[in-house]
Amino acid sequence: LQFLLSEITEMKNEFFRQRILKSDDINPNGTKFTFSDIIGSSNVMKKLIQEAQSVAWIDNNILLVGDTGTGKEVFAQSIHNYGNRNSEPYIGVNCASIPENLLESTLFGTIRGAYTGALDSPGLIEQAGSGTLFLDEIHNMPVNMQAKLLRVLQERIVRRIGGSQNYPVKCRIISAINEDPFQLIENGQLRQDLYYRLAGYCLYIPPLIERENDIFELSEYFIKKNNLIMGKNVIYMTDRLKEIMKNYSWPGNVRELEHFIASIMIRTNVNDKYLRAKNAPK
Numbered sequence: 001l002q003f004l005l006s007e008i009t010e011m012k013n014e015f016f017r018q019r020i021l022k023s024d025d026i027n028p029n030g031t032k033f034t035f036s037d038i039i040g041s042s043n044v045m046k047k048l049i050q051e052a053q054s055v056a057w058i059d060n061n062i063l064l065v066g067d068t069g070t071g072k073e074v075f076a077q078s079i080h081n082y083g084n085r086n087s088e089p090y091i092g093v094n095c096a097s098i099p100e101n102l103l104e105s106t107l108f109g110t111i112r113g114a115y116t117g118a119l120d121s122p123g124l125i126e127q128a129g130s131g132t133l134f135l136d137e138i139h140n141m142p143v144n145m146q147a148k149l150l151r152v153l154q155e156r157i158v159r160r161i162g163g164s165q166n167y168p169v170k171c172r173i174i175s176a177i178n179e180d181p182f183q184l185i186e187n188g189q190l191r192q193d194l195y196y197r198l199a200g201y202c203l204y205i206p207p208l209i210e211r212e213n214d215i216f217e218l219s220e221y222f223i224k225k226n227n228l229i230m231g232k233n234v235i236y237m238t239d240r241l242k243e244i245m246k247n248y249s250w251p252g253n254v255r256e257l258e259h260f261i262a263s264i265m266i267r268t269n270v271n272d273k274y275l276r277a278k279n280a281p282k
Contacts, residue, residue, distance in 0.1 A: 029131065030090040031077040038074060039221050040214035044206050052203055056083035060200030061153075064176040069255030070205045072176040073136065079174065080132040088131030088171075091124050096140035103145055105161050108152070114162025125158050128171035138175040138198065139190045150194045173198060208253040215245060218254060222261040234265060 026032055035049055055062060056079045064072045073092060080090045098106055109123030124133055135141075141149070152158050153173065157166040175198045177184065184190040208215055216237075223234050237245075250256055
């Protein structure tokens with residue numbers, strides 16, 4: 001009986017692992033998320049999703065404005081998958097994570113011999129084809145690089161570094177910033193002319209604190225997810241915990257909430273006073 005119990009437990013864990021891996025599968029176009037993956041029934045989120053679905057069908061460049069952890073890339077991928085470009089590639093890049101001397105070659109591509117070690121390589125703009133290029137933290141791009149990107153967007157052609165051939169720019173640009181764009185312009189971090197070129201349509205993603213009771217819908221989702229990962233059976237949060245969570249500002253937004261739920265569940269047992277497992281004493 002002990003052997004069969006161990007075998008069943010292992011099979012159960014493998015089944016849960018496969019379900020979790022399946023939920024993280026990457027689509028052929030390079031995305032993982034659609035609008036159905038966005039959790040929240042607050043009025044502000046319903047209106048935002050409707051607005052995002054409307055702009056998904058137009059070819060305007062889109063600027064997403066939202067605090068860190070609000071899910072800007074989830075919206076970018078969802079917009080791509082909802083519109084008529086969904087069969088084309090989706091390529092995302094964080095402008096803050098690439099050194100300045102590599103950013104130009106990463107976006108525009110290179111020709112062999114352009115500099116030491118350079119190879120014939122298409123840039124991300126070229127690779128995106130007729131799909132979507134997502135530029136996260138665009139305000140962290142150096143100002144001189146912003147000027148080069150502006151010219152590419154104005155002329156709708158891109159030339160690899162060291163090359164003479166022009167390639168048409170067919171992709172739509174979705175970019176994202178986590179600060180007030182007009183404050184960034186005033187501080188000299190974002191070129192005003194580039195802003196108006198990128199913000200063909202602007203979507204503001206609200207922080208978690210402005211999303212009414214979405215915090216508890218998200219928490220339920222993260223609890224179910226972590227029950228599978230951790231092999232636990234937490235079924236609800238106590239009123240005391242909900243009150244604490246409701247009065248917290250959540251500066252890290254959804255990402256912070258996900259980490260919080262995971263951390264508190266690791267420390268949870270059947271007698272925990274904040275999270276309750278099945279058959280736990282009340």
